[in-house]
Amino acid sequence: MTAVVAGQGSLRDRLVGRLATKVGLFTVLGGLLVVVVLLGAGQGAVEVPASEVFGSVMHKLGLGIGPLPTHPRGEDALWNVRFPRVALAVLAGAALATAGAVMQGVFGNPLAEPGVVGVSSGAAVAAASVIVFDIDIAGNWTIAIAAFIGGLVTTFLVYLLSREAGRTEVVTLVLTGIALNAMTSAGLAFLLFLADTQAREEIVFWQLGSLNGARWQQVVVVAVFAAVGITASVVMARQLDLLALGDRAARHVGVDVERLRVKAIVAVAILTAAAVAFCGIIAFVGLVVPHLVRLVIGPGHRLLIPASALGGAVLLVAADLWARTAIVNADLPIGMLTSLVGGPFFFWLIRRARRTAGGWA
Amino acid sequence: MLAGRGLSLRIGTASILTDVDVEVRSGEVLALVGPNGAGKSSLLGVLAGDQRPDTGEVSLCGEPLTAFSAQEAAQERGVLMQKQTLSFGFVVRDVVMMGRAPWHRSERAELDDAIVDAAIKRADVGHLVARNFPTLSGGEQGRTAFARLLAQDTPVLMLDEPTAALDIHHQEQVLSVVREAADAGAAVVVVLHDLSLAAAYADQICVLARGAVRALGTPDEVFTEELLSEVYDHPVHVLRHDGQLVVVPVRRSGGTR
Numbered sequence: 001m002t003a004v005v006a007g008q009g010s011l012r013d014r015l016v017g018r019l020a021t022k023v024g025l026f027t028v029l030g031g032l033l034v035v036v037v038l039l040g041a042g043q044g045a046v047e048v049p050a051s052e053v054f055g056s057v058m059h060k061l062g063l064g065i066g067p068l069p070t071h072p073r074g075e076d077a078l079w080n081v082r083f084p085r086v087a088l089a090v091l092a093g094a095a096l097a098t099a100g101a102v103m104q105g106v107f108g109n110p111l112a113e114p115g116v117v118g119v120s121s122g123a124a125v126a127a128a129s130v131i132v133f134d135i136d137i138a139g140n141w142t143i144a145i146a147a148f149i150g151g152l153v154t155t156f157l158v159y160l161l162s163r164e165a166g167r168t169e170v171v172t173l174v175l176t177g178i179a180l181n182a183m184t185s186a187g188l189a190f191l192l193f194l195a196d197t198q199a200r201e202e203i204v205f206w207q208l209g210s211l212n213g214a215r216w217q218q219v220v221v222v223a224v225f226a227a228v229g230i231t232a233s234v235v236m237a238r239q240l241d242l243l244a245l246g247d248r249a250a251r252h253v254g255v256d257v258e259r260l261r262v263k264a265i266v267a268v269a270i271l272t273a274a275a276v277a278f279c280g281i282i283a284f285v286g287l288v289v290p291h292l293v294r295l296v297i298g299p300g301h302r303l304l305i306p307a308s309a310l311g312g313a314v315l316l317v318a319a320d321l322w323a324r325t326a327i328v329n330a331d332l333p334i335g336m337l338t339s340l341v342g343g344p345f346f347f348w349l350i351r352r353a354r355r356t357a358g359g360w361a
Numbered sequence: 362m363l364a365g366r367g368l369s370l371r372i373g374t375a376s377i378l379t380d381v382d383v384e385v386r387s388g389e390v391l392a393l394v395g396p397n398g399a400g401k402s403s404l405l406g407v408l409a410g411d412q413r414p415d416t417g418e419v420s421l422c423g424e425p426l427t428a429f430s431a432q433e434a435a436q437e438r439g440v441l442m443q444k445q446t447l448s449f450g451f452v453v454r455d456v457v458m459m460g461r462a463p464w465h466r467s468e469r470a471e472l473d474d475a476i477v478d479a480a481i482k483r484a485d486v487g488h489l490v491a492r493n494f495p496t497l498s499g500g501e502q503g504r505t506a507f508a509r510l511l512a513q514d515t516p517v518l519m520l521d522e523p524t525a526a527l528d529i530h531h532q533e534q535v536l537s538v539v540r541e542a543a544d545a546g547a548a549v550v551v552v553l554h555d556l557s558l559a560a561a562y563a564d565q566i567c568v569l570a571r572g573a574v575r576a577l578g579t580p581d582e583v584f585t586e587e588l589l590s591e592v593y594d595h596p597v598h599v600l601r602h603d604g605q606l607v608v609v610p611v612r613r614s615g616g617t618r
Contacts (some may be wrong), residue, residue, distance in 0.1 A: 050520075108448030108449075109448065110448075110449070132481045209371075238462070238465065239462075241451070241459065242447045242459055242462055243448075244447050244451065245446070245447060246438075246446045246447075246448075247457065248411050248442060249440070249442055249445075249446075251411065251431055251435075252409065252435060252438075252439065252440040252442075252461035253439075253459055253460060253462045253463055253513065254431050254432035254433075254434070254435030254436070254462055254510075255431060255462070256430065256431045256432075257431075294449070294450075298450070298451070298452065298455075299449035299450055299451055300451070300455065356468050
């Protein structure tokens with residue numbers, strides 16, 4: 001919240017203050033990301049201290065700085081197990097938070113999020129069908145592409161169903177999410193029923209969301225999807241700001257609203273697919289991160305989107321670290337953890353939206 | 362600059378506009394007046410390109426409006442809507458800056474900051490620049506949106522009841538800024554409810570009734586007791602005070618005491 005107006009004299013100070021906050025936020029998030037990645041890569045059955053993780057990366061880059069892992073299987077654990085997993089967490093977190101920020105911009109509603117409105121589960125249904133029916137048209141990419149198509153169809157559905165006269169009311173959006181989540185759960189249940197034991201396990205894994213068993217091939221696929229989605233989102237950031245004025249006023253200041261909306265929906269579907277394809281449904285990241293970022297640097301999408309991507313990466317790597325270490329020798333499903341924390345946060349947001357909007361509008 | 366020829370609009374079976382001809386030239390303020398439901402806002406919406414007329418054509422700077430892209434149109438005409446909405450808590454200065462969007466990546470973008478500062482000053486929102494838009498009062502939001510319109514810096518200005526939520530001081534202030542813009546060469550269309558305000562600031566008055574143009578001309582020509590009493594279905598007096606037209610409704614008991 002901006003402080004109560006001060007006099008004209010302090011305007012410059014305030015603008016400088018705002019700039020400092022922005023630079024500060026990016027520095028803090030960047031620093032945090034480095035810290036959680038080093039910590040996250042080190043923790044697990046084979047313990048590698050952060051300094052040795054750093055040294056290992058430096059040696060791989062051809063810079064002989066820092067100590068190498070002292071554990072005999074340290075190097076192997078880092079490069080075959082931990083790094084793919086941490087990289088997947090970074091990419092999925094960034095993709096989910098960006099998807100949330102873009103979706104909120106398009107719907108003009110701070111409660112829109114791929115998990116909440118059922119887009120993630122739509123993508124999961126499509127990905128699960130690929131597994132159950134053993135479809136393989138594009139190798140490693142098949143699941144990601146299916147998730148993208150599933151996400152795209154669901155996002156358009158949400159959009160068409162929940163919009164009325166150029167805006168989306170909170171209650172309509174949330175109810176649409178309930179309806180879509182019910183339909184996609186039914187779809188998943190049916191697929192579970194059809195599936196053999198192995199496919200069944202994979203589907204359950206989706207519903208829970210997990211980064212377990214990440215491989216480099218998956219990281220490459222997710223990296224491509226996330227890079228495309230995040231770049232597209234950054235490019236349309238300026239126009240998303242204008243969309244906050246409402247459809248008509250945005251058009252009056254030169255936004256081709258229909259085209260922007262289609263582009264944004266495709267971007268959301270790409271980003272959701274990036275996260276869902278190999279990590280399953282990890283809800284609420286796209287809700288919590290953009291909201292916290294907005295509290296610090298305001299709602300402008302040009303900063304909100306990159307800051308959310310960074311914040312989402314930090315959050316998911318940290319959450320994954322927690323999921324792996326909270327209980328000894330147990331790898332908790334990360335989707336469960338994010339929902340555990342995100343659920344109450346969502347509740348608080350709804351209450352707040354209700355209060356500030358003076359009702360359920 | 363901006364003209365509509367033979368505009369008709371139907372929504373369902375209701376006829377909203379029938380065969381409306383309007384034109385506004387640069388240097389001129391055209392006021393649209395008329396009773397509730399006469400089609401003033403619909404006409405403005407059609408002229409702004411929000412809604413396609415069923416028949417007739419809107420032209421902007423001599424070209425059909427349909428030939429303009431959203432951005433090209435936004436460089437020629439700015440619109441101030443009756444109700445302001447904003448989904449996120451942008452601060453006032455950022456909202457005014459949104460008016461510069463059509464000029465992004467043009468040579469005029471260099472002037473963004475100077476134009477925004479001038480617009481903020483002209484709309485008298487200087488003391489609000491760092492406030493969150495959604496926390497402002499209705500009148501303050503209206504003036505912020507007015508500043509955004511000025512920042513857009515277009516040769517055609519369209520305003521839908523810009524004075525509705527404003528106090529007398531700001532009503533006069535907004536309309537004199539509009540007048541100045543017209544005197545500097547802008548073409549202005551403004552929907553007004555207050556007939557005395559319309560008489561004071563407009564060059565041309567277009568009286569709409571049931572979706573059709575009932576009268577079009579200078580305030581002196583149009584504002585007669587006979588015509589206004591008929592259009593509004595209420596007897597009115599048209600007075601002259603210090604050389605200005607003043608329109609007052611006839612009250613049976615001379616007001617409540």
